[in-house]
Amino acid sequence: MKEHIRKIGGQSMIYGVPEILDSAITVLLIPLYTSYLSKADFGILGLMATVRTALAIFYMLALNSALIKQHFDFETEEERKHYFGSIVTFVIAYNILITVVLTAVGLLFVRLRVSDVPFTPYFITVIWATFFSGLGVIAMIRFRAMDKPLQFSIMAISRFVLSTAITVVLIAKYGLGAMGRLYAVLCTSVGFFAISFYLLRDLNFRPDYRYVRKALKFSLPLFPFFICTWILRSSDNWIIKYYKDLAQVGLYNLGFRVASIMRFVINGIFLAVVQYFYRLAKEEKRDDLGRMATYFAVFMVTVALCVATFGRELIFILAAEPYHPAAAVVPMLTLAFLFRAMFIFPNCAIQFKERTAVMSLVTVAGAVLNLGLNFVLIPRFGMMGAAITTAITLFCMWVTLQFFSQRTYPLKYDYKPIATAALIAGAAYAGQALIPPLPSPLLTRVARLSIVVLGVLVIFFLVLIRYPRKRNVDTHVSDNGESSLKPGSDTER
Numbered sequence: 138m139k140e141h142i143r144k145i146g147g148q149s150m151i152y153g154v155p156e157i158l159d160s161a162i163t164v165l166l167i168p169l170y171t172s173y174l175s176k177a178d179f180g181i182l183g184l185m186a187t188v189r190t191a192l193a194i195f196y197m198l199a200l201n202s203a204l205i206k207q208h209f210d211f212e213t214e215e216e217r218k219h220y221f222g223s224i225v226t227f228v229i230a231y232n233i234l235i236t237v238v239l240t241a242v243g244l245l246f247v248r249l250r251v252s253d254v255p256f257t258p259y260f261i262t263v264i265w266a267t268f269f270s271g272l273g274v275i276a277m278i279r280f281r282a283m284d285k286p287l288q289f290s291i292m293a294i295s296r297f298v299l300s301t302a303i304t305v306v307l308i309a310k311y312g313l314g315a316m317g318r319l320y321a322v323l324c325t326s327v328g329f330f331a332i333s334f335y336l337l338r339d340l341n342f343r344p345d346y347r348y349v350r351k352a353l354k355f356s357l358p359l360f361p362f363f364i365c366t367w368i369l370r371s372s373d374n375w376i377i378k379y380y381k382d383l384a385q386v387g388l389y390n391l392g393f394r395v396a397s398i399m400r401f402v403i404n405g406i407f408l409a410v411v412q413y414f415y416r417l418a419k420e421e422k423r424d425d426l427g428r429m430a431t432y433f434a435v436f437m438v439t440v441a442l443c444v445a446t447f448g449r450e451l452i453f454i455l456a457a458e459p460y461h462p463a464a465a466v467v468p469m470l471t472l473a474f475l476f477r478a479m480f481i482f483p484n485c486a487i488q489f490k491e492r493t494a495v496m497s498l499v500t501v502a503g504a505v506l507n508l509g510l511n512f513v514l515i516p517r518f519g520m521m522g523a524a525i526t527t528a529i530t531l532f533c534m535w536v537t538l539q540f541f542s543q544r545t546y547p548l549k550y551d552y553k554p555i556a557t558a559a560l561i562a563g564a565a566y567a568g569q570a571l572i573p574p575l576p577s578p579l580l581t582r583v584a585r586l587s588i589v590v591l592g593v594l595v596i597f598f599l600v601l602i603r604y605p606r607k608r609n610v611d612t613h614v615s616d617n618g619e620s621s622l623k624p625g626s627d628t629e630r
Contacts, residue, residue, distance in 0.1 A: 162301055163394055164451055171391070171457040173308050178315040179387030181254055184378065185263050185319060186390075187371035192267040193274075194363045196232050199356035200224060201278055206488060207352060208282035209415060215341075217282075222340035223348040225275055236268040253383070262319045269326035276333040281411075292329075292336075300325040355493065362497040365504035369530060372504075373523035376511045381519055389520035391456065392466035395448040399474035402440050406433065407481050414485040418546065427549035430482040434550075435558040435600050437478040439593055442562040445471040446569060446589045450582060468566075469524035476531035483535075483542035490545045499541070503534040554600045561599070565592025 170179060204224060211217045243261045254260070273296070280289035300321050307317030377386050410429070417426050445468040452464040487495050507530040514522030542548075569585035 162297070163397070164455065166301070166305075167391070167394075167451070167455040167460075168457070169305065169309060171455075171460045173312070174314060174387075176384035176387035176459065177382075179390055180374075180378065180383035180385070181259065181315045182318055183374050183386050183390035183393075184254060184383075185259055185315070187367070187374050188260065189263045189267055189322075190371060191367050192264060193270070194360075194367055196235060196267055196271050197228065197274065198231075198353065199359040199363050200228065200352055201274060202359055202488070202493075203352040203355040204275065204278045205282055205411060206415070207355060218339060219341040219343070219345060220348045220352075221275070221279060221337070222342040223345045224352055225272070225337060225340060226342050226344045227349045228271055228275065232268050232271055236264060239264045253378075258316060259319065262316070262323055266319070266323040266326045269323070269330040272333040272337070273326070273329040276336045279337070292332075296325055296329050299328065355491070358493045358497055360497075362493070362500040365497070365500040368504040369500070369507050369527070372508055373511055373515070373527065376515050377520055377523055380516045385520055388460060388463040389466060389523060391452065391460055391463040392520070392524070393470055395451055395463075396444065396467050396470035396474055398444050398448065399437075399441060399471055399478065403437070403474070403478045403481070410481060411485060414482070415489060418486075418489045423546075423548055426482070427551070430548055431551045431554060433481070434479065434555045435596070437475055438555070438558045438562050439596050441471050441475040442566055442589060442592060444474075445566060446586065450586070466520055466524040469521070469528050473524070473528040473531050476528065476535045479535045480538060482548065483538040486542040486546035486548065487538070492541075492545050495541050495545070496538070499534055499537050502537070503530050506530050506533060558596045558600050561592055561596050565589050565595075568592075 174182075204221065207220065208217060211220060240261065243256050243264070273292075277289055277292055280286075280292070303321035303324055304318050307313045307320055311317065313320065374386055374389065377389055410433075413429075414426065448467040448471065449464040452467065453461060456463065484496065487493070507526055510526040510529060511523060514526050516522075518525070565588055569588040572581065572584050572588070575581040575584060
């Protein structure tokens with residue numbers, strides 16, 4: 138078990154480097170964005186990010202999930218190369234068709250505007266950026282499937298650094314505003330389209346439609362899941378725009394970016410966990426998977442405590458004053474990301490048993506709940522209503538997924554350390570929030586952050602150090618006080 142955790146931890150660090158870098162630069166770019174972009178520009182970027190995510194879903198048809206899962210179904214490397222090559226050929230042909238149709242629509246209706254955002258150049262740029270990015274997605278999925286986290290991270294870091302550098306130049310030097318960011322994404326996608334072709338050159342691109350059908354049979358039931366996931370993540374932006382304005386969309390997106398530090402941590406761990414989950418599940422090592430899930434939950438509770446507290450302070454310190462109201466949504470969105478993190482092990486269990494329809498049903502229900510709450514809470518509470526809606530929806534989805542996964546592929550969770558960590562984190566956050574303003578703002582920040590650091594240390598000691606030791610003693614010592622280890626056993630050694 139320790140070996141699995143160490144290996145997953147090591148690969149999580151490698152996979153997580155791009156996410157950590159993304160998170161760090163996102164925070165460091167806050168002064169640039171809030172100085173050179175208006176709140177309306179920031180709102181446009183938020184809306185275009187949701188459009189790009191939606192297009193990526195339609196372009197990939199959830200085949201990214203099939204590529205990871207079905208990679209392990211083939212015995213020989215030649216079969217895997219032919220499988221991946223067939224999917225690449227299908228995706229490129231299908232994506233060319235979609236891109237041509239959408240571009241034609243944009244050219245025919247030059248004056249078309251969607252929610253006060255011109256279709257040309259904003260939507261056209263996003264469409265072509267999404268088209269060129271698809272091959273890079275498949276190349277990175279192949280690195281994951283082949284258990285090559287270093288190559289994955291190098292490609293992800295290179296892409297992110299290049300995109301960020303172009304963004305800074307186009308916004309700060311040439312004053313292109315929101316379009317500067319979109320042009321940067323397009324240029325980066327074109328460059329990595331060519332690089333991805335080189336990386337995938339060893340594939341067998343002769344299409345075998347048996348492989349395509351096999352992949353689509355797995356992925357298409359997940360398509361409603363991804364669509365409804367998009368609704369969960371993106372509908373709030375459009376509803377805020379409908380009831381409020383682009384400026385409030387911009388504030389909400391700044392708060393969302395800061396809370397997304399949680400997402401970067403989640404993604405780094407998820408990329409490492411999936412392959413190990415499938416391998417351990419095939420070996421029926423459910424106890425190991427249950428302990429992994431337990432420690433993951435404790436770790437994410439600790440991360441959430443830090444992000445909820447430090448995230449607000451980052452906005453006050455780094456952002457221009459007109460953007461300070463965005464700090465209000467950070468704690469609630471962080472809580473929402475915590476519930477989202479809890480999806481990882483239930484999702485893996487359900488996908489391992491290929492019960493993907495369950496995930497789609499739960500996500501459809503979550504999307505309906507999310508839309509309903511957004512229309513009720515956003516008109517009254519604005520962006521805070523959107524944050525509350527997101528947290529409530531993801532909590533309900535997590536509970537439901539956990540219920541189904543425990544009946545599909547039950548894992549032995551240990552709820553005591555999870556509950557202990559949650560109580561300590563809640564107490565630490567409440568304690569720092571109750572500290573009244575002190576004579577110096579700096580002194581107030583130091584006092585509040587000290588309580589949070591103390592809470593993290595208590596969780597680390599009680600849950601991650603003392604509890605495992607106590608558990609080992611309870612496991613290895615029998616009820617009559619005698620050691621249950623046999624001389625010469627592996628555990629004793």
